[in-house]
Amino acid sequence: MARTKATRSDSVNLPEAAELERLKISPEVAWYMLSRGMVLPDCPPLIQTPSPGEAPGAVFDPARVDKVIQSFNLLRHTQGQWAGRPLKPDPWQVAYVLAPVFGWVYWDTDADAYVRVVRELYVDIPRKNGKSTLSGGIAIYLTCADGEQGGQVVAAATNERQAGFVFAPIKHLAEKAPALKGRVLPLKKKIVHPRSGSYFECVASVADAQHGANLHGAIIDELHIHKDPELVETIETGTGSRTQPLIVIITTADSGKRESIYDRKRGRVEQLARRVFTAHTVYGVVWAAEKADDPHDEATWRKANPGYGISPTRAYMRARSDEAKQSPADMAKFQRLHLGLRTKQETKFLLLDKWDDNAGMVDEAKLKGRDAYGGLDLASTSDLCALCWLFPNDADGTLDAVFRFWTPEDNLKALDKRTAGAASKWVREGFLVATPGNVADYDWITEQIKRDRDFFKVRSIGYDPWNASQMTNTLVAERAPMVKVRQGFATMSPVLKEIQRLTLQGTPEVPVLRHGGNPVTRWCVDNLAVAMDPAGNVKPDKANSGDKIDGVSALATAMAEVVARPPKRKSAYSDEDEIMVV
Known part of the structure; x- marks a missing residue:
């Protein structure tokens, strides 16, 4: 089987190197497409990891890409105006997904064969760009045409209902393809390829994914709805005995939530694209507009949607754009789902980038003996507890903040699930204390407050009387300066707006x-x-927040005490120039 490192001398006139760089297409992939009569697409992804051809020993095998495209052509569209027509991959799908992933191979001495370079594919793309059809075609190819004996191919779903949504389109592809009649067996929850003994099915739990645990391929659809990384991680560890497994992640953008499995995967792709580190087995592409782009400009729609004009259609995008003009919520939805921007749908009160601008350096040793105002949030006895100390600087109107967090040791695993493993890292780095047992150990918190009272000049410690506990009663009995701080609108609104004002005012x-x-x-x-x-x-609003906000609650309670302190000069914490929600 011929393999090549394509160059301009391969009887195909390639565009200039600068043009290929602009299109983000390697010379080998460009040569392949032009030699097969395909046009080069002009819709490069916003973010793309380096070509798999940079891997040591990598060579491009055009026959492998031919086989994938031929397999797609045997399938038939099952819906809409294209129903019944061959599933012919669009040029952008070949240039940016199929050819780089399936064309680049290297010699594996253990397998005594050429195998794929790429083991993990990440495609981040707005809705209506044929995401389900592309992933379905890849799933059937891995099951029926990849030459793997006894291959297990799965699609990961968060629950049984979503599993049905993922499985049904792929089953229809298998059922409607005349070339697959008698060659595959579509069952209620499984597609079987008797000749190779391979099969495709959906899994919606870790137990399902562990069954067999000898995966050749996996499709992970809509990564952002996987709140728990455990299923995805179980799938990734289940491919160890295969010579060229392929994990396929095809998703739309999330709402910008941090410390999630989506955030972790997307962040890794962005780092690879910037060449922060190298991982030749991971290949990723992200189509999206940029924040500065006009969301209602057709050029922006084309930039973010490689299938623009066919799917999504111009009329569809125009209608969604018109909806977005009517309300901020629809605008956020339009930007996320159709422009690929990680934009939260709910209105943000504290902007994360402005919060980051105020990080600065806080040296606790230099705060010894300084006036301190505390805010205590005990929250649930089995989850996160928080304490914030605020240190006003009357000379310049700034504040220093010191935070302390505790969680029961038995809760750490659950917290890890919600933070994509970050909680354990926080414990190791000293930002979070894991107390023994399965409930909050208030003795630990009490002892820390006592140590802080000896170190700082504690003027007051605010706490929510609704969550008052024996711990707060003990501190009051020991003459700690405990102050009840109600958590209603009247008390919280001025201090939250003050926190917002200060963060917006600060710079790095x-x-x-x-x-x-x-x-x-x-x-x-x-x-x-x-x-x-x-x-x-x-x-x-704890009920509608994305997850725990105890640190902000502690900060707001401490700020209430700062605002209420007797002024020593003209207050830096006045109610002037209130800033509304942005």
Whole structure:
């Protein structure tokens, strides 16, 4: 079987190197497409990892790509105006997905054969760009045509209902293809290829994924709805005995949530694209607009949607754009689903980038003996507890913030699931204390407060009387300066708006609310949602926040004490120039 490192001398006139670089297409892939009579697409992804051809010993095998495309052509569209027609991959699908993934191979001495370079494919693309059809075609190819004996190919779903949505289109592809009649056996929950003994099925739990645990391929659809990384990680570890397994992640953008499995995978692709590190087995492409682009400009639609004009159609995008003009919520949805921007649908009160601008450096040793105002959030006895100390600087109107967090040791695994493993890292780095047992150990918190009282000049410690516990009663009995701080609109609105004002005012060069970049607090800030009353007052909304916001609640309670302190000069914490939700 011929293999090549294609060049301009291969009887095909390739575009200039600068043009290929602009298109983000390697010379080998361009040569392949032009030699097969295909046009080169002019819709490069916004983000793309380096070509798999950079892997040591990599060579391009055009016959392998031919085989994949021929397999696609044997399938038939099952819906819409193309129903019954051959599933012919679009040029952008060949240039940016199929040819790079299936064409690049290297000699594996253990397998005594050429095998694929790419083991993990990541495609991040807006809706209506043929995502399901592309993943379905790859799934059937891996099951029926990849030459793997006894291959197990799975699609990961978050529950049985989603499993049906994922499995049904792929089953229809197998059922409607005349060339597969008698060659595959579509069952209720499985597609079997008797000749090779391979099969395709959906899994919706770790137990399902572990069954057999000898995976040749996997399709992970809509990664952003996988709140728990465990199923995805189980699938990834189940391919160890295969010579050229392929994990395929095809997803739309998420809402910008941090410390999730989507955030981790997307972040890795972005780092690979910037060449922060190298992983030749991972290949990823992301189509999206840029934040500065006009969301209602047709050029932006084309930029973010490689299938623009066919799917999605111009009329479809125009209609979605017109909807987005009517409300901020529809605009956020349009930007995320159809422009690939990681934009939260809910209105953000604290902007994460502005929070990061205020990180600065906080040295606890230099805060010894300084006036400190505390905020305590005990929350659930089996989850996260938080304490924030604020240190006003009357000379320049800035604040330093020190945060302390605790969680029961038995809760750490659950917290890891919700943070894509970050919680254990926070414990190792000292940002989170895991206390023994399965409930909050208030003795630990009490002892830390006592140590802090000896180190700082603690003026007051605010706490929510609704969550008052024996611990707060003990501290009151020991004459700690405990102050009840109600969590309603009247108390919380002024302090949240003050926190918002300070973070918006700060810059990386001159932070105003210095917090040292505490990662647990950052997670809480990103989770924060606020409730608003008819008068425009706000308060933290734990029920509708993305996850725990205890760090923000502790900060707000401490800020209430700072705002209430007797002024020593003209207050830096006045209610002037209130800033509304942005």
